Amino acid sequence: MYIRIPKSLKVKRIVNYTPQELKNFETKIAKNYNDALIKGPIHLSHGNEKQLIKIFKYIDKNDWVFSSWRNHYHALLHGVNPNLIKKFIFEGKSMSVSSKNPNFFSSSIVTGILPIALGVAKSNTLKKNKRAVWCFVGDMTAETGIFNEVYKYSKNFKLKMNFIVEDNNLSTNTPTHKAWNKSKYFDHKKYPDVIYYRYKNIYPHHGTGKWVLF
Ligand SMILES: Cc1ncc(C[n+]2csc(CCOP(=O)(O)OP(=O)(O)O)c2C)c(N)n1
Ligand SMILES: [Mg+2]
Structure with a gap:
């Protein structure tokens, strides 16, 4: 397992899931998708x-x-209710699961979350709110100009913002x-405090491999 976590981070909570429980969630979604119960695209993790x-x-x-x-x-x-996640998925909105409690936001647009996350981090700083912002991005997203600008702005203005490159x-x-x-x-030396890990997914980019892929 290749993972890089800066030593400056402090443990904030006990995580309630085992690797198998996470896998089981995706396995069930894959089955529902193969049974044509989910009408929109799905992107599964593994x-x-x-x-x-x-x-x-x-992550607090x-x-x-x-x-x-x-x-x-x-x-x-992050503690989003599994039933709410399933609701999004079955409504064809697997790519944009979001929640207010806990604060969770996602987007199907490559780099789409980055300027929004930066705005939230800036707002938190202005309001003296201690909440941190965490951005999970893929390796291609991390190669974009927007990633570079958002990272630079967050560091130069000392915002409470963390980046994870997957x-x-x-x-x-x-x-x-x-x-x-x-x-x-990914050359993480350019971004010294980025959290970084490598992995291999058994699922294709989207879907399960059973239906036609574009
Ligand atoms: C603005 C925009 N351009 C293109 C796409 C199509 N697209 C979806 S995911 C993706 C690849 C992103 O790769 P990476 O950031 O490494 O994420 P991964 O899926 O590997 O986790 C592309 C090009 C998109 N969703 N949005
Ligand atoms: Mg990728």
Whole structure:
């Protein structure tokens, strides 16, 4: 397991899920999807259970968590009610699970969460609110200009904002390093305090592999 967590982080909570419980959630969703009970696209997680359980120990339950199209594990681990997550999924909104208590927001747009998360972190600072903001992004998202700008702004203005890069070396079906003609994995040395891990997913970018993929 390759995972990089800055030593400065402090444990904030006990995580209530085991790796198997997370896997079971996705397995059931995959079955429902294969049985054509879910009408919208789904993006399933696998292979990053241990990494995420470790990372969520550092996330306070009152903090803000931002995720992407592949958000079920993050939502569960932050304490979003599994039935609410399933409601989103069955309504075809798997890519945009959100919740006010706990604070959780996700978007299907690559980099879509980043400026929003930055605004929340800025607002928290202005209001002297101690809540931190955590952004989970894929390795391709982390290669974008927006990621660089949001990271730079958050550091220069000392916002309470943390970034986690989840590296499967894939952008949909394209190896990220081929798209950019660069070395294989994300260069986390450019972003010293980014939390970073690598993983391999058994599921395709979206769906389960049973239905037609685009
Ligand atoms: C603005 C925008 N461009 C393109 C897409 C299509 N798209 C969805 S996910 C994705 C790849 C993102 O790769 P990465 O950030 O590594 O995330 P992963 O799915 O591997 O976790 C792309 C190009 C999109 N959703 N939004
Ligand atoms: Mg990726």
